[in-house]
Each structure stands twice: as C-alpha cells, then as structure tokens.
Amino acid sequence: MVELLKINPAENAGNELPRNVEAEAALLGAIMIDNRIAEDVQLKIKAEHFFEPLHGRIYDAIMRLLDKDMIANPVTLKPMLDMDPALKELGGAGYLAQLTGNGAALIGARDFATQIYDLALLRELVAVGRELVENALDTSESVNPREQIEAAEVALYKVSEGEGEGGSVKSFLMASTAAVQVAERALNSGGHVSGITTGINSLNAKIGGLHNSDLMILAGRPGMGKTSLATNIAYNAASRWLRDNADGIPAEKNMGAKTAFFSLEMSADQLATRVLAEQSGISGEALRMGKISRADFQNLSRAARELQELPLFIDDTPGLTIAALRTRARRLKRRHDIGFIVVDYLQLLQGTGRGNENRVNEISEISRGLKTLAKELHVPVLALSQLSRAVEQREDKRPQLSDLRESGSIEQDADMVWFVFREDYYEAAKEPKPDDEAAYATWKENMERIYGLAEVIIAKQRHGSTGRIRMKFDAKITRFSDVADDSYQDLDYESR
Numbered sequence: 001m002v003e004l005l006k007i008n009p010a011e012n013a014g015n016e017l018p019r020n021v022e023a024e025a026a027l028l029g030a031i032m033i034d035n036r037i038a039e040d041v042q043l044k045i046k047a048e049h050f051f052e053p054l055h056g057r058i059y060d061a062i063m064r065l066l067d068k069d070m071i072a073n074p075v076t077l078k079p080m081l082d083m084d085p086a087l088k089e090l091g092g093a094g095y096l097a098q099l100t101g102n103g104a105a106l107i108g109a110r111d112f113a114t115q116i117y118d119l120a121l122l123r124e125l126v127a128v129g130r131e132l133v134e135n136a137l138d139t140s141e142s143v144n145p146r147e148q149i150e151a152a153e154v155a156l157y158k159v160s161e162g163e164g165e166g167g168s169v170k171s172f173l174m175a176s177t178a179a180v181q182v183a184e185r186a187l188n189s190g191g192h193v194s195g196i197t198t199g200i201n202s203l204n205a206k207i208g209g210l211h212n213s214d215l216m217i218l219a220g221r222p223g224m225g226k227t228s229l230a231t232n233i234a235y236n237a238a239s240r241w242l243r244d245n246a247d248g249i250p251a252e253k254n255m256g257a258k259t260a261f262f263s264l265e266m267s268a269d270q271l272a273t274r275v276l277a278e279q280s281g282i283s284g285e286a287l288r289m290g291k292i293s294r295a296d297f298q299n300l301s302r303a304a305r306e307l308q309e310l311p312l313f314i315d316d317t318p319g320l321t322i323a324a325l326r327t328r329a330r331r332l333k334r335r336h337d338i339g340f341i342v343v344d345y346l347q348l349l350q351g352t353g354r355g356n357e358n359r360v361n362e363i364s365e366i367s368r369g370l371k372t373l374a375k376e377l378h379v380p381v382l383a384l385s386q387l388s389r390a391v392e393q394r395e396d397k398r399p400q401l402s403d404l405r406e407s408g409s410i411e412q413d414a415d416m417v418w419f420v421f422r423e424d425y426y427e428a429a430k431e432p433k434p435d436d437e438a439a440y441a442t443w444k445e446n447m448e449r450i451y452g453l454a455e456v457i458i459a460k461q462r463h464g465s466t467g468r469i470r471m472k473f474d475a476k477i478t479r480f481s482d483v484a485d486d487s488y489q490d491l492d493y494e495s496r
Contacts (some may be wrong), residue, residue, distance in 0.1 A: 002297060006338070017051070018123055018126070019051035019052075019119055020051075020115055020116065020119055021051060023112040023116055024050050024052055024116055025053065025055065025099055025336075025408045026102065026109075026112050027109055027112040027113055027116060028058055028059060028099050028100055028114070029099035029100045029101070029243040030063070030106045030108075030109040031059075031062055032062065032096070032099060033076075033312065035066060035072055037106070037109045037110075037381070038062065038066055038072075040109075040110055040113070041113040042063060044113060044114075044117055045059070045113050045116060047060040047063075048120070048350075049058050049116055049117055051119070051123070053086065054086040054087060054090075057086075058081065058087075058096070058099075059079070061080045061081055062077065062451070065077070073100070073239070074096035074099075074100060077093075077096055077107070078093040078096065081093075081096070095121075117173075125156075125159055128152065128159060129413055132148075132152045132155075135148050135152075136148065137149075146267055149323075153326075153327060153330070195207075195208060195209030195210045195211040195380065196209050196210040196237050196240075196255065196257045197209055197210075197235060197236060197237060197240050197255045197256060198210060198233045198237070199232065199233060199236020199239075199240065200232070200236070200471065200480060200481065200482060201482050202469045202471065202482050202483075203456060203469055203471075206458055206464070207458065207461060208463065210257075210340060210380035210382070211373045211380055211415075212339075212378045212379055212380060213374050213379070213380070214374060214380045214381070214415040214462075215367075215381050215383065215412065215413060215414050216380065216382045216383070216415065216416040216418065217346070217383055217384075217404070217411075217414040217418065218230055218383070218384050218420065219384070219385040219387050219399065219403075219419055219420075220387060220399065220419055220421065221387050221391055221392070221397075221399070221402060221416070221419065223425050224420045224422055224425065224454075225422060225473055225475075225478065226345075226384050226420050226478070227265070227266065227274075227279070227345075227384065228274065228478035228480065228482050229246060229420055229456070230261075230344055230382060230384055231261075231274050231478070232278065232341070232478075232479060233274050233382065234259045234261050234340070235279075235310075236256075236309050237259050237311065237339075237340050238256065238311050238312040239256065239310060240255050240256025240257075240356070241257050241311055241339070242256070242309060244256055245381070255340070256339075257340040257379070258336055258337060258338045258339055258340070258379075259311065259312050259341070260329060260341045260342070260343065261312060261313065261314045261344070262317075262320065262329075262342065262343045262344065262424045263314060263343060263344050264314045264316075264318060264319070264320060264345065264349065265348060267316050268314040268315075268468045271314055271316070272292065272314070272376075273287055275301060275307065275312075275414070276303055276304060277477045277478065279303040279307065280296070280298065280300045280317045281477060282296050282300060282477070283477055284477070284478065287300070288329075309310060311336070311338075313332055315328055319348075319350060320349055320350070321349065321350045321351065322349050322350070322351060322365065322366045322370070325369075325371075326369060326372075326373050326376075327350060329341055330376075330377065333379070338377075338379065339379050339406060340380055340382070341373070341379055341380070341381045341382070342372065342383075342384075343381065343384065343387065345384035345385060346363070346366060346367065346370070346383045346384060346385045346410070347385065347386050349366045350362070350366075351366055363409065363410065364409035367383075367409050367410045367412075367413040367414070368409065370383050375443055378422045385404060385410060387399050387403045387419075388403050390402070390403055391403050396428050397421070397423075398457060399457065400459070401460065404417070414460060415460075415462045415463070416462070417458075417459045417460040418457065418458055418459070419455075419459055420457075421455045422453070422455075422473060423453070423455075424447060424451045424452070424453065427443070427446060427447055427450060428447070430443065431443060452472055452473055453471070453472065454470070454471045454472070454473040454480065455470055456468070456469045456471060470483055471483060
C-alpha cells in the first residue's frame, strides 16, 4: 500500500519544499488502472504540479494518449517513455507496472489530486516569498519599493489563481483550441457575438462583442455622452449575465459578465441614478429634483427592485493610482469573479512614478497598466478618455486618432478605439435668431433630421474593420440604442 508522506514543518524551514511524492505515484497508478479518473482530475492537475519531474512526464504522456482516445497503461506508455533516463534508473517499464500495484489507491485518487495541487501552490508561494525577501533586501538607489509591492501582488494573484510561473506559456494546440472555441461561441450566439455583449446590436455586429484581454478606449469631447454609453454597456453586460445565469446557461456560454465600474468622476449614487433613469424611463433631472408623480415613483421602485441582484460593482474612490486600481480589480476578480471592467476616465488616474516624470510619461504608464490588467485578469477593459480641443478648431467635428489627449501611447496600447459623436450637439450651438426666418427654417429642418442621433466611430480595431455606427440617443434618460433605419449603419472609412 502506498502511504502518504507526512510533511514535517521543521524540515520545510530548511531546504525541503512541500511535496508528497508517494501521493503523486499513487495518483498515476490509479489513473493507469482506471482511465476514467483522468476526467475528474485533468481540469485541475497539470504536469507542472508534480514535484518529481518524472511523474510530470508520465502524467503528460498519459494525457496525450487519452486525448487520442487510446488506453493509457504501462504497456501503451512504454514506447513513449523508454528513452527517459530517469525512468531507466528506476527500472524502466517495470516502474510503471509498480505504480499500478496498489488498487486501493483508486479510492483516494481525488484526494491525492487535491493534495498534489495544494502542495504545488505552496511551492509557488515559497518561490514568491524568497524572491520578495531577496528584492526587499536590495537597498540600491534604483530600487522602487512601490514597484516591488506591485510585482509581489501580481505574483501572489497568479498563485491564488493557480497559474504559477508557467501560466503564461501555452502550446499552439492550447492557443488554437481557444481560438476555435471563440469562433464556436460566435456561431452559436446567432448574433455573431464571440465576446461579452454590449447590449447594442449594431455595435455587437461591428466588433463581435467585448473580447477578453482587450483594452478598448472610448473617447469624446465633453457633452457627447461617453459616460452614458459606458454606463449603458456596463448595465447591459451585467443584466445579461444575470439573465443567462438564471436560465441555467453555463459560464462559458454566458454572453454577459459581472462588471466592475471605476468611476473617478461621478459618485456611485450619481451612476446609480443614471441606471435607474434608463430603466424606469424617468429623467435623471426629475429624479434628483423630486419632480415625479406617484406613478413615476412606482416605476422607479419597480426598477430598483429588479436591479437589486445586478452584478454591477461601483468603485467611486477619487484619485486612484493605476497600481491601486489594479489591486482593487484583482480583489473584485477574486471575490466576485468579475468579467468586465470600465474606467471613467483614464486622465483622472495617477501614475506610480516619481514626481519628476512628465504627464505624457504618466499617461503612457497608465495606458500600459490598463492593457496589462486586461491580459492579467483575462477580461475586457473599457477606459474612457478625453480628447484635445483640436476637434473644436475643425469644420468637421468628428474626432480622429490624433485627437487623443496627452499621449500617443493610448492609441498604441488600445486594441480598439471608439469615438462618440453627436452632430446635434454642435448644430444646436449654431441656432440663428428667429428674426432671420430663412436661416432659422433651414437650421430647424437640419436639427429635426439629426436630433437624437449619435455616431460611434470605430477608429481602430485589431480584430476587424473600422467604420461608423449610427445610434439613437435619448438625452432625457441618457440611453443609447439601435436605430430602426440601418441604411446608414456600419459605414467603412474606405467608402467615405
């Protein structure tokens, strides 16, 4: 009978790392006796979780056979491991047969797998701790303690997620399998959405939804409605997650996401007011001033009840640094498994550099930090951004990539750049005096044509084409939605 090795804490204080080689051997033997056990453990255990490298190679060989729908036992494994020098030292194929000699190991196979995984995490934690101590003992002038804290936190987050140091290394098989799964999700969605839904069909059709690890920049001049659009998308993603989850749709097919909204400009109650206004159909101004009827209040109460379970987490802490934002995002990911992050807005974040750095470098650090966060947590990040005043100097007020304020790195780091543009906002400022009847009539006719319409300009997209999407904007309740007439939708730049 294979006995579990008792780990002595006193030994670990020295050079001994947490391990249980006997449990590893017992698990491999159990899998070779009954290959069905692999179905229970392969989602959790990987070859790198084994302390003994030979056991990791045996486990990897077993999984490769099972992937080919072949039986994995000492006989079928022998040709794959015959030339392994470590196996030769232990008696070659005889060692594989020896592993299967304990049928009692079948009973505790799942427990062995759990212990192997936990001990692997402890070893990673030891490695992180050693590196943290070594770095902290370095007192040279070039050392930045805040950067060390950030790096340690990233490493600890990876350990908590079970990634370890090898978490970012993927074979082409793994990468291509993930790509096929994305395509399958888009096919099965019926709406060609491979990512998280924005809740706006025309936008989904253009970008395919919000994709994991992507940084999206939503920019616009003041008054264009960029915060409104971001709030709409955040609500739509969170409510879709709630609906799909209630319908029993598995997580990998859920088209929504639990959402974190970092609002550095507006308070949490102001954002909540916007969401309530949108869902109740009552203007935010009326809500703030109490100019509502009893019927309106009933609609408001109904909307509030329906939104009680909404997985939308609002952080309105002012003056966040990019490091603090990443820390809070990791915590939300760990506690609530958020799948989408919104930041309103990028220029209100602070860098972690020293005071002598200029604003351009600080914005570069922030944009890189947001992209790193998207990749690290494997979620889409939508960051709002200001535009420079250069837009106001042109006849055509539609924004361009060169209008992104303070740093070209925003454009460089972003996977997508969206601009929101409302022509009626600028046209309203051109209102002539009613005395000039001809000019006023022309202006009024033009306003009627464009009033309540908005454009989202996809100026950069790594996954597809650029172009313009027309939407309807209800300023009263700050809601963006699809327009009925789509003759103007999805205009590519090349066709303009």
